[in-house]
Amino acid sequence: MSSDCMQVIPTTMYMRAISLFTLSRFMQSWRLSMAEVVLRGSPHVLYRRRPALVRAMAAEARRKVSHVLTVAGSDSGAGAGIQADIKACAAAGVYCSSVVTAVTAQNTVGVQGVHPVPEDFVAEQLRSVLSDMEVDVVKTGMLHSGSVIEVLCSSLKEFPVRALVVDPVMVSTSGDMLSAPSTLAVYCNKLLPLADIVTPNLKEASALLGGCSLKSVADMYSAAKLIHSLGPRNVLVKGGDLPDSSDAVDVFYDGEKCHELRGSRVVTRNTHGTGCTLASYIAAELAKGSPVMQAVQRAKSYVASALCYSKDLVIGNGPQGPFDHLMKLKNHVSGLAQKPLFNPDDLLLYAVTDSGMNKKWGRSITDAVKAAIEGGATIIQLREKEADTQDFVEAARSCLAICRPCNVPLLINDRVDVALACDADGVHVGQSDMPAHLVRSLLGPRKIVGVSCKNPAQAEQAWADGANYIGCGGVFPTSTKANNPTVGLDGLRTVCMASKLPVVAIGGISVGNARSVLEISVPNLKGVAVVSALFDQECIATETRRLRSILSDVLRT
Ligand SMILES: Nc1ncnc2c1ncn2[C@@H]1O[C@H](COP(=O)(O)OP(=O)(O)O)[C@@H](O)[C@H]1O
Ligand SMILES: Cc1ncc(COP(=O)(O)O)c(N)n1
Ligand SMILES: [Mg+2]
Known part of the structure; x- marks a missing residue:
């Protein structure tokens, strides 16, 4: 702060904030008479002559509680x-x-x-x-x-x-x-x-x-x-x-x-x-x-x-x-007061785990997450529909230990309790899970809340509820989620256009069709979320790398 500023700020502060009572106390303790205060005229003059006094008064003004x-x-x-x-x-x-x-x-x-x-x-x-x-x-x-x-x-x-x-x-x-x-x-x-x-x-x-x-x-x-x-x-x-x-x-x-x-x-x-x-x-x-x-x-x-x-x-x-x-x-x-942790660009390559697929390939969830991050996944969601609570919390803790040093956010599907227990970075909920506004009040302002939406009304509600992003889909048919009607690329575009939030596309997206999704070119479509394209593959890291390079390529053009 320049010395000019120093002169103006404390004196205006003291003019505004100090009560007569405080002023009289200061006059006593600094042995200053009212005549002297009046003679010294403006507070600026007072500051020039008795800077320590004015600084002390300003400090007092700051301490005074309304x-x-x-x-x-x-x-x-x-x-x-x-x-x-x-x-x-x-x-x-x-x-x-x-x-x-x-x-x-x-x-x-x-x-x-x-x-x-x-x-x-x-x-x-x-x-x-x-x-x-x-x-x-x-x-x-x-x-x-x-x-x-x-x-x-x-x-x-x-x-x-x-x-x-x-x-x-x-x-x-x-x-x-x-x-x-x-x-x-x-x-x-x-x-x-x-x-x-x-x-x-x-x-x-x-x-x-x-x-x-x-x-x-x-x-x-x-x-x-x-x-x-x-x-x-x-x-x-x-x-x-x-x-x-x-x-x-x-x-x-x-x-x-x-x-x-x-x-x-x-x-x-x-x-x-x-x-x-x-x-x-x-x-x-x-x-x-x-x-x-x-x-x-x-x-x-x-x-x-x-x-x-x-x-x-x-x-x-x-x-x-x-x-x-x-x-x-x-x-x-x-x-x-605190900057939210969420960066919409993190939605680029959104890896969603699946316990069935890990079992099929004989992998632990931590190995799967490690491989996805190694291949370039930008955000991870743990989707453990069958896990016991204790196992889920432990798995989430271990995965967080992998994600945090790499700066990759880790979200929990559906389970606010698990997210709170392990201090995950956020929660993703569907339309029939806990309402997003409750998730937001339970998690507080700094955590990430994502909501699955299929139409503009749901997207509007997610925004009003305080969500950070929307997952829109299924874009294409998928075997990962039964009875999930698809919205197609047109439905995805409609939701993106209506949404005030960033969107990640989900459902049946793979190395083969990811380009067509991002190419709908709507500014708030930030990436794709995938399950089988990464986790139902022999080498997770290799598939993640391939998908990441396609996505980065579309973004460049
Ligand atoms: N449903 C409401 N939505 C928004 N503002 C409201 C609502 N009900 C009351 N207010 C506002 O709350 C304040 C208190 O108003 P009022 O309820 O009339 O007073 P009282 O509680 O003394 O009866 C007013 O500013 C009023 O406009
Ligand atoms: C002790 C006390 N003070 C004020 C009100 C008025 O509030 P309201 O109009 O909302 O009933 C009240 N009900 N009780
Ligand atoms: Mg009232």
Whole structure:
């Protein structure tokens, strides 16, 4: 980094990230007066004069963790409430402390019981957190009584924070009351005027406005403006429950302009806790320094992708399932941080083993794999339909010991458990095996997932499920797989054209016809997968070499 950069970066960082509190601590420890800070003028000047000070402040800024305090109820089913808030903040990379206002007995069916925490103990929790920790943003959820709201307002007066996000939770999605009707007036008179943003759903917006009916996006616009007049700086009316809407539409009003935020509605039963999650994610973004509108947009897209990732989760038997916040992290964030291992060019000569053929020729699986690699196979799949689990795991381990030093990926056919047990490079599944999205979540983002597909719809699904490549076939008739209808070269071309993923052709491919396959010349057709052409031959290495030279030849021309 050049010295110019060094001057600019730490000073901007310190301008943005250091709270007044931290600044005053630094002034004390560096014996710097406010007059001196003001006299030194811009942070750039300060950096030039006291570089060590600014570097230390920047280091402090880096150590400071953005912090949201949620003041909300506990949901024993962990879909909503405090539990959702902590998960959403964790997913946003923000620390979340929690003041529990009530304990609910709750599941995917509904709320079976509410046990309010006495107001003075809510006050004690607030004091414990706010007097000790540097909270950036307070987010409220279930506040069951007017006196709890009053306790919170006085705590905020004593310990001011940068922003207040109010999710006016009144009724659960299951229809159960979560706050006494008398809290409504205290919300309107005491809490909303302190809020930087309030996030009512349709029912809550209607309650705040005295029970008016809200049935359309136009009604949401009017509601947002009317609620704004109660004192919050921004209003987000959430339309998760808008009838007959194919989109999830929310309306944001900042006191000047209404913005309609639209996203596709995810079809799922797992929407319990969307409101809590949205508000917490907004709070987390505000804590990190995002402007309000950006915080809302990021939160909405976070909710949509978390819903999408957990749309098929089955937790509980009721109509309102929770969703999995960290699934997104497992599959995306760590995936982004680490480069995937898969290189589509590895599909060029894809060798699939067959235990029957090895038995016929009296070879061990390791000898077969060694010979295929020696001949130029670029990826190996172990397809052991009959093997006992223990034998399969051992064979896979031995084959990995051969493949790894040669940089040849080793995949396991069908058996996710075996792949996990031996840390293979991935799994290949067929249409009736475990669904690819489950394979992906079990294996994580860095492993290779391949799916056999015969048509564009299956190819699209494989892509949506997070697969890395598609195996398309059988291209020609084959004796290796019984009752497998062929798709021919035309079917192969159709799948390739429709597929967003690289494709390897499979089924009846040999030294004699491999050229005709690659010559269909579709850019994402990356290679051929073969079984008998290599393993039902007297010399595996020789046959592999012949096939490899044909493939390399077609690629050159
Ligand atoms: N099925 C869905 N697909 C996508 N987004 C949704 C879905 N249901 C709700 N949302 C979004 O989740 C957020 C919470 O909305 P909503 O469910 O109305 O709040 P609450 O949980 O407080 O009732 C909003 O941004 C809304 O648009
Ligand atoms: C403790 C608690 N807080 C908030 C909600 C609202 O969530 P939802 O609207 O999804 O039922 C809830 N059900 N329980
Ligand atoms: Mg909801």
